[in-house]
Amino acid sequence: MSFRLKGDSLLKSSVAAAALAVVALVVALGYEIYSGSGLSIARFGFSFLGGRVWDPVHEIFGALPFLYGTILTSILALLFGLPISLGVAIFLSEKAKGQTTLKYVIGTLVELLAAVPSVIYGLWGLFFLSPLLRQYVEDPLHAYLGFVPLFSGTPFGLDFFTAGVILATMIIPTVSAVSRDILNAVPNSQREAMYSLGATNWEVIRRTVLPYARSGIFGATILGLGRAVGETMAVTMVIGNTPRITASLFSGGYTLSAVIANEFTEASTPLYLSALVEIGLVLFIVALTINVFARFLVWRITRGTRMRV
Amino acid sequence: MKLNRNGVSTAVAAVAVVIVAVIVAAGAYFAFGSNPGTTTTIVSTTTSTSISTSTFSKTTATPVLINGAGGTLVAPLMSSWTFAYQQVTGGPVNYQPVGSGAGIAQITAKTVDFGESDAPLTAAQYSGLPSGTTLLTIPISDSGVVPAYNLPGLTTPLKFTGDALARIFLGNITQWNDPVLAALNPGVTLPAHAITVIHRSDGSGTMFAFTNYLSDSNAQWKSQVGIGTSVNWPTGLGCKGNAGVAGCIQNTQYAIGPLEIAYQIQNPGAISYGSVRNAAGNFVLANLTNIAQALQAGGTVGLPAGSASWTTVSIINNIFNDTKDTGIYPITTFTYALVYLAQSDQSKGSAVVNFIWWVVNSGQSAGNNLGYPPLPSNVVQLDDATLKTVTYNGTPLYTGP
Numbered sequence: 001m002s003f004r005l006k007g008d009s010l011l012k013s014s015v016a017a018a019a020l021a022v023v024a025l026v027v028a029l030g031y032e033i034y035s036g037s038g039l040s041i042a043r044f045g046f047s048f049l050g051g052r053v054w055d056p057v058h059e060i061f062g063a064l065p066f067l068y069g070t071i072l073t074s075i076l077a078l079l080f081g082l083p084i085s086l087g088v089a090i091f092l093s094e095k096a097k098g099q100t101t102l103k104y105v106i107g108t109l110v111e112l113l114a115a116v117p118s119v120i121y122g123l124w125g126l127f128f129l130s131p132l133l134r135q136y137v138e139d140p141l142h143a144y145l146g147f148v149p150l151f152s153g154t155p156f157g158l159d160f161f162t163a164g165v166i167l168a169t170m171i172i173p174t175v176s177a178v179s180r181d182i183l184n185a186v187p188n189s190q191r192e193a194m195y196s197l198g199a200t201n202w203e204v205i206r207r208t209v210l211p212y213a214r215s216g217i218f219g220a221t222i223l224g225l226g227r228a229v230g231e232t233m234a235v236t237m238v239i240g241n242t243p244r245i246t247a248s249l250f251s252g253g254y255t256l257s258a259v260i261a262n263e264f265t266e267a268s269t270p271l272y273l274s275a276l277v278e279i280g281l282v283l284f285i286v287a288l289t290i291n292v293f294a295r296f297l298v299w300r301i302t303r304g305t306r307m308r309v
Numbered sequence: 310m311k312l313n314r315n316g317v318s319t320a321v322a323a324v325a326v327v328i329v330a331v332i333v334a335a336g337a338y339f340a341f342g343s344n345p346g347t348t349t350t351i352v353s354t355t356t357s358t359s360i361s362t363s364t365f366s367k368t369t370a371t372p373v374l375i376n377g378a379g380g381t382l383v384a385p386l387m388s389s390w391t392f393a394y395q396q397v398t399g400g401p402v403n404y405q406p407v408g409s410g411a412g413i414a415q416i417t418a419k420t421v422d423f424g425e426s427d428a429p430l431t432a433a434q435y436s437g438l439p440s441g442t443t444l445l446t447i448p449i450s451d452s453g454v455v456p457a458y459n460l461p462g463l464t465t466p467l468k469f470t471g472d473a474l475a476r477i478f479l480g481n482i483t484q485w486n487d488p489v490l491a492a493l494n495p496g497v498t499l500p501a502h503a504i505t506v507i508h509r510s511d512g513s514g515t516m517f518a519f520t521n522y523l524s525d526s527n528a529q530w531k532s533q534v535g536i537g538t539s540v541n542w543p544t545g546l547g548c549k550g551n552a553g554v555a556g557c558i559q560n561t562q563y564a565i566g567p568l569e570i571a572y573q574i575q576n577p578g579a580i581s582y583g584s585v586r587n588a589a590g591n592f593v594l595a596n597l598t599n600i601a602q603a604l605q606a607g608g609t610v611g612l613p614a615g616s617a618s619w620t621t622v623s624i625i626n627n628i629f630n631d632t633k634d635t636g637i638y639p640i641t642t643f644t645y646a647l648v649y650l651a652q653s654d655q656s657k658g659s660a661v662v663n664f665i666w667w668v669v670n671s672g673q674s675a676g677n678n679l680g681y682p683p684l685p686s687n688v689v690q691l692d693d694a695t696l697k698t699v700t701y702n703g704t705p706l707y708t709g710p
Binding site: 053054055056057058126127130131154156157158236237240241242252258261262263264265266267268269273 | 380381407408409410411413428431433434503505510511512513534535536537538539540541542545546547548549553556557560561
């Protein structure tokens with residue numbers, strides 16, 4: 001066999017090996033986390049997921065406050081971050097004439113935001129954003145709307161709300177960069193057709209571009225959500241680190257990743273260590289579930305449009 | 310991409326060759342080349358941390374690298390020690406502040422040469438040691454915990470008792486102008502504002518000492534919360550690290566939180582902290598001297614030999630019950646090095662013994678700038694006696710005076 005043909009089959013087998021290695025990595029990861037949580041699963045079983053107490057001294061562990069915190073902060077991150085990301089993406093993909101330098105600068109800045117390490121966001125949040133939010137947003141909201149359960153409780157700046165804002169800042173670069181690419185990929189023929197029918201700029205975007213790019217934007221949102229769910233350092237610096245389930249956004253909270261980062265090094269007993277690994281297992285399953293669910297939804301939506309993520 | 314007649318891009322091939330060459334070179338360097346050797350000589354023994362040279366001089370033998378792992382409380386001091394020790398004697402020491410729990414796990418598994426922990430081993434951890442081995446507990450440094458707070462406008466340090474602090478951290482005392490606090494601080498107008506409790510979110514030896522003290526002071530704390538590096542705090546917000554707690558207190562008015570004395574020493578005047586009442590009835594504002602005095606007093610009550618079990622040793626309890634020493638600060642704790650009695654490697658065992666001997670006898674003055682009070686003399690004597698018992702194949706390893 002000539003070297004050309006050998007090279008071809010060599011390439012095929014090495015590429016296949018790389019792909020299989022990824023699968024093997026995921027399986028190995030899941031298995032290791034599962035076996036590490038063996039002690040905790042044996043002790044608590046499924047009640048671990050519903051347990052509200054996290055007491056290392058008396059060795060009672062439950063994951064519910066952390067699950068609640070992770071889900072709540074992720075939802076807040078999407079709530080605050082998605083409108084801004086969409087706005088940025090629409091602005092950057094806008095086909096109207098002019099302002100190309102501005103678009104280039106803003107586009108680059110948004111991508112640069114994604115390169116900032118998350119611990120920097122945490123420090124910025126702790127020393128700058130948290131007091132600012134407390135003084136100008138949380139205190140007035142509490143003063144005027146304190147009767148609403150969401151805004152009850154004295155705000156201290158270290159709470160779900162601030163964590164949600166920080167996470168929103170962190171997902172904006174990802175979501176807007178991907179959304180901009182999706183919106184750019186909408187064929188010009190669609191826009192031109194709408195313009196020829198007499199639509200305004202806003203109507204073109206709202207009625208043609210966005211619906212056409214629906215599944216793509218949804219995929220970008222899930223990417224951002226994935227980052228928000230796993231984010232550790234930035235969240236643990238501003239969330240108050242207290243395992244609590246409450247309707248108030250101004251209360252301190254805790255997330256799955258934050259408790260692992262905080263308590264893993266000093267976990268003194270095997271059960272404690274195992275409980276923390278089980279928290280990791282819960283986080284792993286949550287992240288996987290979100291991604292699988294998102295893929296399923298994208299598949300459903302994509303049947304109606306012609307775009308694929 | 311241009312392809313030659315064999316179908317392989319020359320560019321790709323060149324890149325692959327370069328990558329392989331780099332990997333091979335790096336491997337060779339790390340395997341053979343990174344031994345520091347005895348190339349430097351002592352020029353000056355007066356370092357900026359004013360560590361004295363002891364009986365040690367530069368060894369002419371190949372220096373042996375020893376590895377240690379343990380708590381973060383002593384980490385800044387340990388990095389000062391390892392640097393100075395290498396300057397003075399040439400012996401490299403590598404310390405990883407992975408946490409007390411991880412430090413105990415690693416010395417149990419013998420993956421490091423010495424461990425370090427902010428709390429002595431529990432009974433379960435002692436029984437987890439390899440059978441037939443004895444692990445020595447050697448106090449190498451100490452720390453104190455102060456109640457720091459943020460009360461705008463108040464300049465005189467507030468006075469606290471252990472019971473009052475416990476009730477604040479339990480959430481039973483919620484207002485600064487509570488009658489209990491007002492009674493402790495006559496003449497001070499305490500604000501009519503809610504107390505924001507701050508605590509550490511990460512596990513730490515500082516919290517171990519603090520919760521130990523609160524357990525001694527208040528029965529409800531002892532039964533409901535207990536002692537630990539991480540506990541189920543009844544109230545308050547958690548901030549990461551000593552600096553995180555300090556930052557949270559500074560940013561939150563009317564907040565209170567437990568802070569390690571090291572932070573105060575390195576950042577004098579940054580945060581106000583209160584005095585705590587000791588067993589003799591005096592309100593003591595913590596500083597390096599009264600912490601060291603407390604440990605001296607606590608140590609004379611009777612510390613076990615290094616080879617015994619230290620599980621039930623509560624230096625906090627000793628100090629807590631000490632009514633005769635009037636000026637000591639109550640919330641203090643040791644931090645311990647963990648070394649096997651019977652070493653399995655002569656050169657490494659010798660290096661470990663020499664390093665810890667140096668730390669206990671010559672390295673304590675380095676703590677002054679960093680906020681770690683020097684060990685009291687009775688503890689130094691105890692440690693020296695313990696180190697002299699470390700053996701290899703039955704022969705003691707310590708060869709100094």
